[in-house]
Amino acid sequence: MTTKELAExxxxxxLTRMFEKPVSGVYISDMVSDxxxxxxxxxxxxxxxxxxxxxxxxxxxxxxxxxxxxxxTLPAEAxxxxxxxxxxxxxxxxxxxxxxxxLYEAGIR
Amino acid sequence: MDGAKPGHRYEMVNVRPGYVIVExxxxxxxxxxxxxxxxxxxxxxxxxxxxxxxxxGMAQSFQFDLCDRTTGQVTKFDDLLGLxxxxxxxxxxxxxxxxxxxxxxxxxxxxxxxxxxxxxxxxAAWLEKLRxxxxxxGERVVTPNKKILILPDYFGLYKEFSHGQILADFGLTAMxx
Numbered sequence: 001m002t003t004k005e006l007a008e009x010x011x012x013x014x015l016t017r018m019f020e021k022p023v024s025g026v027y028i029s030d031m032v033s034d035x036x037x038x039x040x041x042x043x044x045x046x047x048x049x050x051x052x053x054x055x056x057x058x059x060x061x062x063x064x065x066x067x068x069x070x071x072x073t074l075p076a077e078a079x080x081x082x083x084x085x086x087x088x089x090x091x092x093x094x095x096x097x098x099x100x101x102x103l104y105e106a107g108i109r
Numbered sequence: 110m111d112g113a114k115p116g117h118r119y120e121m122v123n124v125r126p127g128y129v130i131v132e133x134x135x136x137x138x139x140x141x142x143x144x145x146x147x148x149x150x151x152x153x154x155x156x157x158x159x160x161x162x163x164x165x166g167m168a169q170s171f172q173f174d175l176c177d178r179t180t181g182q183v184t185k186f187d188d189l190l191g192l193x194x195x196x197x198x199x200x201x202x203x204x205x206x207x208x209x210x211x212x213x214x215x216x217x218x219x220x221x222x223x224x225x226x227x228x229x230x231x232x233a234a235w236l237e238k239l240r241x242x243x244x245x246x247g248e249r250v251v252t253p254n255k256k257i258l259i260l261p262d263y264f265g266l267y268k269e270f271s272h273g274q275i276l277a278d279f280g281l282t283a284m285x286x
Contacts, residue, residue, distance in 0.1 A: 021252075031169060033168075033169060033170045033171050034171075036192075037121060037124055037171055037173065040249070041249050041250060041251040041252075042251055052196070052197065053194070053197070056194035056196060056197065056219075059194075059217055060192070060194075060217070060219065060246060060257060061246075061249055062249060062250045062251055062252055062255065081196050084212060085217070086252070
């Protein structure tokens with residue numbers, strides 16, 4: 001599955017331009033330090049965290065996409081950074097549990 | 110547990126959750142930080158000779174070591190306070206200018222901030238540790254042509270860092286005093 005297919009399947013709202021990348025796994029965390037320690041390259045990061053640092057951390061570990069839950073959005077500066085890092089960022093009104101369920105149903109483990 | 114894969118040379122080991130505690134000296138306004146692995150972060154004011162150290166802020170964070178899978182050698186990173194992305198620095202700073210230049214070539218610059226004096230970051234031992242840290246994060250990247258470059262703090266960021274710049278969880282738990 002790719003980030004584009006993921007966005008279509010979960011009906012996610014794009015906050016950035018689309019960067020189509022392969023998705024391998026998911027990591028759910030609201031802690032920047034936890035993301036650095038445990039997220040894997042290619043993961044979709046599901047989070048409530050909207051601090052600029054979440055983009056920098058996601059870039060450091062090379063996640064394929066970020067999904068912000070509960071309707072969260074990013075400040076313009078963070079969107080610009082995500083686009084430069086070519087990390088697509090999506091927003092959804094679902095909570096992290098609902099997103100996790102939908103990702104599991106979509107076959108992402 | 111970490112982002113390492115079987116083919117990677119280094120893996121993150123001995124991950125220790127805790128808090129980065131930032132404190133300031135009441136009279137001189139000097140600031141310093143340390144890592145506390147305690148379950149309840151220490152926030153009490155205390156004396157150290159004629160100095161009085163007062164709690165300034167904290168963030169959830171972690172310490173870790175890196176293990177070389179080929180030799181079993183473990184390198185400790187307990188002196189690493191955190192990583193500052195160039196993008197978190199002021200737009201007119203040298204590190205930001207360098208970062209912009211590098212980013213155009215898909216090289217992402219982060220600066221390693223230490224708890225100890227900046228002078229120590231010029232020592233060969235610290236530079237060797239940075240090589241290992243760069244190798245570890247470099248191995249995790251799968252996007253073609255993308256590079257992560259972690260630099261020593263030759264920019265003096267430690268002296269003027271603000272909590273939000275550092276890749277730790279200041280935004281979640283900060284209690285600025």
